[in-house]
Amino acid sequence: MKTKTISPIMRILSKKYLSSDKTTLNRMRKTPNAFKILIACLLSLRARDENTKKVSKQLFKVADTPEKIIKIPTKKLEKIIFSSGHYKKKAKTIKHVSGELLGRFNSKVPNTREELLSIKGIGPKTANIVLGFAYGQVVIPVDTHCHRIPNRLGWVKTKTAEKTEIELLKIIPKKYWKEFNAIFVQFGREICQPISPWCSKCPISNHCSKEGVSQHR
Numbered sequence: 400m401k402t403k404t405i406s407p408i409m410r411i412l413s414k415k416y417l418s419s420d421k422t423t424l425n426r427m428r429k430t431p432n433a434f435k436i437l438i439a440c441l442l443s444l445r446a447r448d449e450n451t452k453k454v455s456k457q458l459f460k461v462a463d464t465p466e467k468i469i470k471i472p473t474k475k476l477e478k479i480i481f482s483s484g485h486y487k488k489k490a491k492t493i494k495h496v497s498g499e500l501l502g503r504f505n506s507k508v509p510n511t512r513e514e515l516l517s518i519k520g521i522g523p524k525t526a527n528i529v530l531g532f533a534y535g536q537v538v539i540p541v542d543t544h545c546h547r548i549p550n551r552l553g554w555v556k557t558k559t560a561e562k563t564e565i566e567l568l569k570i571i572p573k574k575y576w577k578e579f580n581a582i583f584v585q586f587g588r589e590i591c592q593p594i595s596p597w598c599s600k601c602p603i604s605n606h607c608s609k610e611g612v613s614q615h616r
């Protein structure tokens with residue numbers, strides 16, 4: 400594993416991306432509302448950030464608590480969140496999660512990983528986003544960008560985001576955990592894109608071994 404490149408790369412990317420942190424979920428950290436962060440995260444799964452922003456806003460205008468979500472008829476909820484994609488599945492999950500919060504957690508979003516993961520529909524990435532962004536806990540939420548890029552850099556050799564998280568926790572210095580997701584999501588969207596990354600304009604290309612990258616620009 401090429402862990403020697405971690406410090407120089409983290410320094411370069413932190414400098415470049417932390418001041419321009421504009422993604423929907425990261426913006427929500429500034430005035431944390433755990434329920435809104437949880438729901439926005441569920442809406443963001445396999446969706447573009449612009450859509451997550453638009454759909455979250457529309458939904459929270461109508462319902463911003465578990466009580467209110469439960470009362471929305473499913474068809475209406477599906478219509479509101481339609482443009483986030485996979486709307487039927489997401490509507491079902493959002494309703495189920497809201498019901499669980501009401502029934503088991505007194506309408507509060509729990510602040511432990513175990514409790515969050517005990518709710519069907521909440522996976523490790525969503526749990527970490529909630530713990531990190533809503534409750535300020537020091538975790539590494541690993542999404543598709545945080546999984547793909549460390550593999551390309553040769554820091555880890557993993558097949559799933561869950562395995563990547565376990566490995567990253569061993570090798571990334573703790574001081575970078577909190578901002579890791581914010582940095583890599585922006586970097587993954589702009590430069591190290593899933594198909595054909597922009598290696599020609601990448602600020603860390605000198606440190607990257609481009610593992611598994613067959614075509615790039």
Ligand code: SF4
Nearest residue numbers: 591596598601604607
């Ligand atoms: S050099 Fe290419 S593969 Fe490596 S991090 Fe940069 S964009 Fe990604």
